[in-house]
């Protein structure tokens with residue numbers, strides 16, 4: 001049974017985690033995501049789960065590592081400064097092929113920065129973030145509904161591929177309230193976690209969850225194995241949204257919160273008779289390259305809009321056909337200042 | 353003929369990589385014997401740390417999670433919360449536990465996590481080549497304290513067993529050594545008590561094991577063994593610092 005609710009983006013994440021069967025949360029307070037631990041500290045104990053406020057983000061991600069190695073669904077959440085601290089554990093989880101969901105409600109940076117919305121952690125999220133060369137699954141919701149849906153999806157994909165999954169949103173999506181339909185979790189056939197430690201019973205083989213690989217060629221083999229898994233992910237799990245792209249001469253691309261403003265600007269452009277469409281990546285890793293390549297064969301140019309000085313644009317450029325132009329309009333974080341639809345429409349018109 | 357000595361069942365029949373005279377081997381053996389005696393091998397999950405003991409899973413015949421440097425208590429916390437019916441222990445060196453991992457050990461102890469921590473204090477970073485550790489003795493020369501540890505610059509060696517014994521969350525905290533048969537017998541008893549804390553769900557238990565690192569101390573096995581008694585024990589006194597359940 002589905003139900004209609006009016007909730008904050010951060011609450012939707014926490015509710016989806018509970019619905020997805022996550023009973024273990026480890027975290028440390030940071031604005032603008034603290035609604036998530038607050039909600040789960042209330043709900044998990046009465047569901048027989050555990051909420052731990054860790055002593056640091058470093059500890060929280062390593063608690064996640066331990067719980068995941070023991071075979072349960074678990075989650076942590078944070079924002080920029082905390083996500084930086086979590087990179088050690090994320091690298092170890094990647095090296096140990098452990099699933100787990102990490103929510104990043106982005107704020108301004110670098111350093112302490114500020115608490116307003118930003119998309120400047122795109123590189124950190126999509127390039128692995130920690131040491132050693134790896135990727136994690138990155139999902140970018142642009143509504144409270146998607147905060148709910150993509151959090152659930154993050155749990156499934158993470159378990160399916162044994163890769164940590166990140167829900168990458170910003171303070172606008174985290175803090176705003178919208179009505180959503182809280183669907184029961186979709187039934188997906190997930191592999192049994194036979195690799196999880198549970199105590200070696202007589203006659204069973206020993207299970208070791210580790211990332212140290214010293215054997216001859218062991219590390220190289222690991223990297224190629226993961227490389228193949230990332231490719232499979234790219235073939236099977238790319239998600240994106242297109243609006244009015246069929247006849248578009250100019251395609252606007254944006255993700256997350258700013259994609260909503262871009263969508264209004266695109267509608268304004270259509271009303272003004274301009275053939276403009278929107279391509280919104282929903283999965284940032286795997287990046288929906290094929291969708292960009294296909295559109296780049298029919299449109300003349302792309303306009304990439306980000307709340308940064310340009311990070312996703314690198315992936316866009318790598319994806320489109322060579323002779324297609326990719327323009328950029330960025331609004332790196334400033335005190336509460338998001339671009340207006342009129343401002344973006346103006347940018348579209350200038351380039352059309 | 354009666355067999356009086358055998359390899360504990362919880363240890364695999366393999367050669368270890370430890371240097372001759374290293375006390376990690378003795379510490380491994382005592383932990384394995386405790387597991388055997390409680391019959392908990394099938395319920396136990398070990399958490400390996402970073403240092404010379406990282407290959408724990410190569411010697412113990414049990415399920416193991418490998419933790420990042422210093423984070424074993426946090427990893428153990430996650431695992432224990434997920435599987436409260438399992439026996440979970442960490443095995444950590446002094447660099448691991450008393451330097452990079454001080455925050456994790458203090459807070460896991462303070463939460464009273466139902467885990468057992470085996471802390472091997474050899475006053476140096478063994479694996480990386482004998483650098484100064486938080487437990488290095490004043491005056492001790494290491495590869496990063498070539499003139500000897502100077503307390504005015506480097507601080508004093510930390511007594512972890514006493515430090516943790518101050519915390520309300522700690523059930524059991526003790527220090528042992530494995531430098532002679534008498535101390536080994538005592539160490540065996542203490543390590544067993546630490547595991548009993550967990551089997552009886554009495555809270556966080558901690559055992560500091562004073563150990564020799566002949567390789568990095570630049571000593572023969574015999575001289576290194578001697579040093580544990582002559583220099584370490586006077587500063588790091590053996591004994592039980594906290595035993596709240598009187599086990």
Ligand SMILES: Cc1ncc(C[n+]2csc(CCOP(=O)(O)OP(=O)(O)O)c2C)c(N)n1
Pocket residue numbers: 402403404405421444445446447448449472474476477478479480485
């Ligand atoms: C984050 C990080 N920093 C440094 C290292 C390098 N490192 C490996 S083992 C080790 C020292 C371990 O010393 P100790 O815990 O005393 O154990 P021992 O080797 O003496 O048994 C260090 C610093 C690492 N692996 N990770």
Ligand code: SF4
Pocket residue numbers: 369370371373374375376404474478479564565566567568
């Ligand atoms: S370096 Fe030291 S601690 Fe490491 S195995 Fe050798 S003697 Fe043991």
